[in-house]
Amino acid sequence: MKVLDAHKLSYRELNDIIKEEAPREKEIKIKNLRGQRYIGGTLKEGCTLYLDGIPGNDLASFMNGAHIVVSGNAQDGVGNTMNKGEIVIHGHAGDIMGYAMRGGEIYVKTDVGYRVGIHMKEFGEQIPMLIIGGSAGNFLGEYMAGGVIIVLGIGDSPEESIGNFCGTGMHGGRIYIRGEVPAFKFGKEVKEAAMEEEDYRLLKDKIKKYCKYFDYPMKKINLEDFHKYVPIGSRPYGNLYAY
Amino acid sequence: MGFSMLAPEYRVDRDKDRCIDCKVCVTQCPYDVHYFDEEEEKVFAREENCVNCHRCVVLCPTRALIIRKYPLEFRENSAWKDIDIRQLQKQAETGGILLSGMGNPKPLPVFWDKILLNASQVTNPSIDPLREPMELKTFLGRKPERLEIGCDGSLKTKISPQLELSAPVMFSAMSFGSISLNACRVLAEAAEQLGIYYNTGEGGLHQSLFKFADHTVVQVASGRFGVNSEYLKIGAGIEIKIGQGAKPGIGGHLPGEKVREEVAATRMIPLGTDAISPAPHHDIYSIEDLRQLIFALKEASDYEKPVSVKIAAVHNVAAIASGIARAGADIITIDGFRGGTGAAPTRIRDNVGIPIEFAISAVDNRLKEEGIRNQVSVVAAGSIRNSADIVKAVALGADAVYIGTAALLAMGCHLCRKCYMGKCSWGIATQQPHLVKRLNPEIGRERLVNLITGWKHEIKEILGGMGINAIDSLRGNRHMLRGVDLSSRELDILGIKAAGE
Missing domain, CATH: 3.30.70.20 (Alpha-Beta Plaits)
Incomplete structure (x- = not known):
């Protein structure tokens, strides 16, 4: 495993090294990260980055297949417009994680900030997924046009597992939340839908991975406790205009 | 009802x-x-x-x-x-909500028509562009503070990436979705033939247009439609869309019925869903955040492309432009209140924003006062109707202009302003296959190339008349402008004298 020391490197210097090394290294460990931005941006499959310290904003922006493991917390904008790949964060992440994300998976051990999963969209085979172990802030899944968000709410009461205005402007995708969440927490474009066989299969698969990554006992999570939320329609503002 | x-x-x-x-x-x-x-x-x-x-x-x-x-x-x-x-x-x-297509048609003053150009008489004789070389070439991007030349005469200063235009005009952002693929193709082919650029708008880049990528500015807006690493690396330049002159502060909704197979594939969204681009980018709440996105795009394109930020001309445009320059943009695009659109709420279109003429001079002044004019190029858009408007825009301080409505008119648009209906009878602003076929891309390209070729000749004639032989010498040269029917306050803001002064 290649080891890089990010100490005193600017984000540009550091990313130049990563971009150069990634095509020939299967695994790169980067230590002493101190908020450098855009780590792993546009990286393709074939390389896993192990990050020690704090990666800065826009971690994995436009990422295209690489894997990233963050040993601690991440900041804002994780997976911004990410296309493909996987990110595992052994801590919490900040606001707008998964903005306009189109593919790949992000696992967060604990909480995430505001506007997570905003504008997430899916296309064909590409279905982006966010698996959040703790709670999410306001506006989770805002304008969501596709993909999957799973909130486990570990350590929180169901009421606290999401903020307000969840799914405002949502017109695609689905959100799974563990436990009964009061209706006022959701935007008016969202409705609850019945869980089906396929939903349980998906949840089981993703939660299994979560438990493996973060060493959490699977038996503590009962799939029967999940509720599914979907958009009322794919055209939330279709009747807004006078033609 | x-x-x-x-x-x-x-x-x-x-x-x-x-x-x-x-x-x-x-x-x-x-x-x-x-x-x-x-x-x-x-x-x-x-x-x-x-x-x-x-x-x-x-x-x-x-x-x-x-x-x-x-x-x-x-x-x-x-x-x-x-x-x-x-x-x-x-x-x-x-x-x-009332919807409208194309630019503001209200009888508000068109300031281009209140600005007149100079010409040489006797002294500083005019130049005949038919006999003498006349330079319209324009470079857009960050210019260095100073040039360092080595002993052997070689350039030692590293020059930031530039867009090289054969004339100071480009085709505005119009997405595949708002206009047909044939119309996009016309813009792309004409831009290539003319040695200029067109802009994808927020519609992604259709596979069939990849071959024109060297003449394409790819746009990134709040919905991030069709944006991935390939898209960012393939274009000649990248534009962040913050605002649009026809609808400042308002986003875009491409209605689901226009999201047919090809549009869905290009935007990378499911068939038939609304494509919603809200007004704010939700990762941008400040100049510092804008800087973050600018540099995310530069990182993604290996610092090889100039990054433009497009805003609508609004009251504080000069201060905003200064912030954009300081955020690291290479180009600022300003779209005036008459700028076109496929669909905008009528009340917004007709009442929000300021004329581009004032915005150009305000921005040019402010950037010069702050000593950062060289850090960015300024591209003006919104109501450029002919070559004289371009010359006036450049003399007021713009580096180049974008044309949208004018380009569509060249293709056959008759300005009926019903683009938002999606039934364009001329095959431009529609996705219905039997209507799209009506725009023949070859003929469209020829007409658009003709238009710009004619304009190039006209710009050279006008420059020659002023005794100027390069468009660079006209930039911000407001001595070449005089105002008629303008208040002294308006003249001050435009930075020009009244006719006769």
């Missing part, structure tokens, strides 16, 4: 002596105006549907058709004009 209280806007006059009931008008009209009555064996018109697009008139083989403004007038009233009454009635019928 079935019953409308409104009389038709247009009257279809069919000359019975000329009409041969050939039904060309019936097949050509996408608005369902003309119809053939089998019993009467005659063509009739549902005038209430007519939008005055001229399609039937132009294609009628016997010149039997004339479309007129409906001669029925409301009782005279200076406060309540016809348009006010009609719009109000429409909202009473539908309860919706």
